[in-house]
Amino acid sequence: MMDRVRRCLPWFPLWVAVCLLLPGCNRSLSEVGLDAKDWAVQAPPPTIGEVSAAYQAQDYQKAYTLGRRIADDADQPASARDTAAYIGGLASRELKQTGKAIFYLQRASRSVDRELANDAAIELGLTYAAADRNREAATTLLGAADTLRGEDRARAYYHAAVAQGKLGQRSAARTNLLLASSLARSPELASAVESELAVTGYTVQAGVYADPAEAEAAAEAAAVQTGLLGLDPPVLVPQVDEMGRSVTAVQVGRFTTWESATSTRDALKLPQALVVPLSQ
Numbered sequence: 001m002m003d004r005v006r007r008c009l010p011w012f013p014l015w016v017a018v019c020l021l022l023p024g025c026n027r028s029l030s031e032v033g034l035d036a037k038d039w040a041v042q043a044p045p046p047t048i049g050e051v052s053a054a055y056q057a058q059d060y061q062k063a064y065t066l067g068r069r070i071a072d073d074a075d076q077p078a079s080a081r082d083t084a085a086y087i088g089g090l091a092s093r094e095l096k097q098t099g100k101a102i103f104y105l106q107r108a109s110r111s112v113d114r115e116l117a118n119d120a121a122i123e124l125g126l127t128y129a130a131a132d133r134n135r136e137a138a139t140t141l142l143g144a145a146d147t148l149r150g151e152d153r154a155r156a157y158y159h160a161a162v163a164q165g166k167l168g169q170r171s172a173a174r175t176n177l178l179l180a181s182s183l184a185r186s187p188e189l190a191s192a193v194e195s196e197l198a199v200t201g202y203t204v205q206a207g208v209y210a211d212p213a214e215a216e217a218a219a220e221a222a223a224v225q226t227g228l229l230g231l232d233p234p235v236l237v238p239q240v241d242e243m244g245r246s247v248t249a250v251q252v253g254r255f256t257t258w259e260s261a262t263s264t265r266d267a268l269k270l271p272q273a274l275v276v277p278l279s280q
Contacts, residue, residue, distance in 0.1 A: 045069065045070065045073065045076070046066040046069055046070060048070065048080055048083050048084060048087075050066055051063055051066045051067045051070065051083075051084055051087050051088070052087060054066060054091075055067075055087050055090065055091055058094075060091040060092075060094040060095050061091075061095065063087060063088065063090075063091035064088050064091035064092050064095060064097075064100070066084075067084040067085070067087045067088025067091060067104070068084070068088050068104075069084075070083075070084035071084040071085040071088055071104060071107065078111075078112070079111075079113060081107075082107070082108050082110075082111035082112075082113060082116055083108075083116065085104040085105070085107040085108040085120075086104070086105065086108035086111075086116060086119065086120050086123075088100075088104045089101045089102075089103070089104035089105035089107075089108060089120070089123065089124075089127075090105075090123060092104060093123075093127055093130075098127065098130075098131050101127050102124065102127055102128070102131075105120050105123055105124040105127060106120075106124060108120035109121040109124055109140075114147065118144055118147055118148060118152075121140055121141075121143065121144035122141065122144050122148075122152070122155070122156060124140050125137050125138075125140035125141035125144060125156070125159060125160070125163075126141075126159060128140060128163075129141075129159060129162070129163050132166075132258070132259075132262065134163040134164075134166045134167050134258065134259075135163075135167060137159070137160070137163040138160045138163040138164050138167070138169075141156045141157075141159050141160035141163065142156070142157075142160045142176070144156050145157050145160065150183060150185070151183065151184065151185050151186060151189065153183055154179075154180045154181075154182075154183035154184040154185075154189060154193075155180070155189060157176045157177070157179045157180035157183070158176075158177065158180040158184075158189065158192060158193055158196070160176050161173040161174075161175075161176035161177045161180065161196060162196055164176065165196065165199055165258075165277075166202075166257060166258030166259070167257060167258070167259075168256045168257035173196075174197065177193050177196055177197050178197075180193050181193045181194075181197075195279070196277075198279040198280045199277040199278065199279055200278050200279065200280055201254050201255055201256050201277070201278045202254075202255045202256075202257070202258055202260075202261040202275055202276065202277055202278060203251045203252065203253055203254055203255065203261065203275075203276060203278050204251065204252040204253055204255075204261055204264050204265045204268060204270075204273050204274070204275060204276075205249055205250065205251050205252075205273065205274050205275075205276045206218055206219070206222045206234060206250040206251070206252060206268075206270050206272065206273050207249070207250050207270075207272045207273075208239070208241070208247050208248070208249045208250075209247060209248050209249075209250070210245065210246075210247050210248075212236075212248050215236055215248035215249075215250055216236065218234075218250045219233070219234040219235075219236055219250045222234045222250060222252060222268070222270060225268045225269065225270065226252055226268070229264075229267055229268070231252060231253055231264070232252075232253065234250050234251060234252045235250075235251055235252075236248050236249070236250060237249040237250075237251050251276075252264065252268065252273075254278060258275060261275040262275050
């Protein structure tokens with residue numbers, strides 16, 4: 001009986017439209033005790049190809065919406081649900097919806113497809129790191145590293161070490177950076193590892209200025225806030241930017257953990273302040 005009704009559904013809008021054009025048959029659906037949803041033709045379920053195409057087209061809202069439909073559909077094969085959860089998680093991250101991204105990437109990381117599970121674990125770890133959930137980032141990335149090979153394993157060790165460094169776990173971070181260095185093949189990753197090995201702590205950078213006079217003025221303004229918080233006054237640090245130009249950074253404090261530096265940055269309430277690493 002229900003199969004027959006479903007087969008007839010596509011014809012309902014046509015004869016309803018004809019009926020509404022006839023005299024004496026122009027009452028609304030609600031007037032005859034029906035709801036519009038009773039006449040709706042249910043759209044077919046999306047495919048993984050559609051989800052992937054939306055993501056590649058950078059239509060992240062569509063990719064998430066379609067991916068969620070597959071991932072949450074118990075009638076779909078497990079492989080399709082896991083793949084949709086992975087893409088949906090990535091799309092959520094692009095939409096700055098961290099909670100949803102973590103939820104779906106966690107699901108994908110439990111897939112029986114080990115390659116998909118590894119990819120999801122790496123992206124989950126990076127999502128934790130971007131949200132400053134560094135303990136979870138380090139744990140997730142190190143867990144993924146055990147099942148990876150080559151450059152992928154090196155990247156997992158590197159990002160785990162960055163998270164550990166932010167937690168003040170310098171010894172563990174150094175160990176994993178050395179592991180990453182031994183496996184890295186790309187010049188970009190090798191350079192990133194070397195830079196991270198040189199990190200000794202963190203500071204709050206209130207700004208970087210090409211004009212030394214502007215830097216001094218910014219330092220004086222920041223000193224009002226540091227004084228209220230009982231911190232040392234800002235210091236002026238000469239630097240060379242990416243273009244090879246001489247600039248002056250205004251920096252506040254020296255911190256062993258990312259969290260303590262971030263807390264100070266938030267307390268200072270300086271609009272352009274960033275937490276940056278300090279190097280040897």
